[in-house]
Amino acid sequence: MNAHDFTQERFTLQPLSDLMGAEVIGLDLRQPFDPDIKAAVHKAFLDYQLLVFRDQNLTKDEQVVFTEQFGTLERHAVRNRGTSDHPLVHIVSNLDESGKPMGKVRSDKWHTDKSFRPEPSMATILHAQTLPPDGGDTVFVNMYAAFDGLNQATKDKIRSLNVVHSWATSREHEGRPVTAEEKRDAPDNVHPLARIHPETGRTAIFIGMHASHIDGWSFEEGRAFVVELEESVTRAPYLFRHKWQAGDLLMWDNRCLLHRAEANFDARKFPRILHRTCLRGTATQ
Ligand SMILES: [Fe+2]
Numbered sequence: 396m397n398a399h400d401f402t403q404e405r406f407t408l409q410p411l412s413d414l415m416g417a418e419v420i421g422l423d424l425r426q427p428f429d430p431d432i433k434a435a436v437h438k439a440f441l442d443y444q445l446l447v448f449r450d451q452n453l454t455k456d457e458q459v460v461f462t463e464q465f466g467t468l469e470r471h472a473v474r475n476r477g478t479s480d481h482p483l484v485h486i487v488s489n490l491d492e493s494g495k496p497m498g499k500v501r502s503d504k505w506h507t508d509k510s511f512r513p514e515p516s517m518a519t520i521l522h523a524q525t526l527p528p529d530g531g532d533t534v535f536v537n538m539y540a541a542f543d544g545l546n547q548a549t550k551d552k553i554r555s556l557n558v559v560h561s562w563a564t565s566r567e568h569e570g571r572p573v574t575a576e577e578k579r580d581a582p583d584n585v586h587p588l589a590r591i592h593p594e595t596g597r598t599a600i601f602i603g604m605h606a607s608h609i610d611g612w613s614f615e616e617g618r619a620f621v622v623e624l625e626e627s628v629t630r631a632p633y634l635f636r637h638k639w640q641a642g643d644l645l646m647w648d649n650r651c652l653l654h655r656a657e658a659n660f661d662a663r664k665f666p667r668i669l670h671r672t673c674l675r676g677t678a679t680q
Pocket residue numbers: 502506507508654
């Protein structure tokens with residue numbers, strides 16, 4: 396791994412692993428990018444799937460401005476606003492309504508953000524606000540690499556299948572059935588199981604906790620297939636673990652990565668708070 400020097404573009408790119416991820420060094424994200432910088436950061440985003448910007452300190456409004464440089468902000472699901480006072484910035488936290496750590500870390504199952512939407516999220520931007528002394532990592536799976544690692548027969552089979560992504564089903568698996576209003580707000584959507592990335596042309600397996608079952612199969616058979624596929628790919632060598640530092644801002648590509656938060660800290664004692672913005676993607680077929 397060699398650092399690429401974007402001296403001309405005024406930042407440096409330091410790969411974080413052989414699989415994925417790069418640290419972008421030298422940019423203050425409170426300043427809007429000029430077109431050359433923006434194009435270079437976007438290329439790095441496509442090349443490395445996950446960008447890490449250290450030592451940032453953006454307000455919610457500044458995070459919105461940063462995010463909007465790369466596309467259209469995604470709204471919240473109707474009942475998923477959390478405690479945010481900002482309509483476009485979701486607060487990811489382990490706090491209860493009284494503001495105390497509640498022991499549970501949300502989003503700890505593998506998923507890609509808003510995959511139940513007809514136009515699933517393109518990118519997620521997550522900015523650390525308050526971190527536990529250690530742990531609370533975010534872990535990623537590279538679904539390009541996972542697809543590439545399948546044998547040819549499985550690749551061919553997966554290419555022929557569509558998968559139903561369902562907010563209602565994933566909420567039920569979390570033990571909280573959705574209301575009729577939530578179901579209307581976020582109906583099920585069908586996506587290709589082997590998704591062609593609209594910008595790179597590479598193929599990624601498109602599953603995660605919102606992936607319910609295979610379209611056209613019996614629910615039981617299709618559910619079993621999805622669960623087994625997820626279990627088979629969410630492992631080394633396809634994993635990358637991000638250990639948070641104060642000031643970190645991450646930007647990742649939901650079209651080719653799964654992610655989850657890891658509760659490897661005392662979540663009853665320490666707060667873990669991050670600000671999230673999402674960019675809307677495009678239809679998958
Ligand atoms: Fe997420």
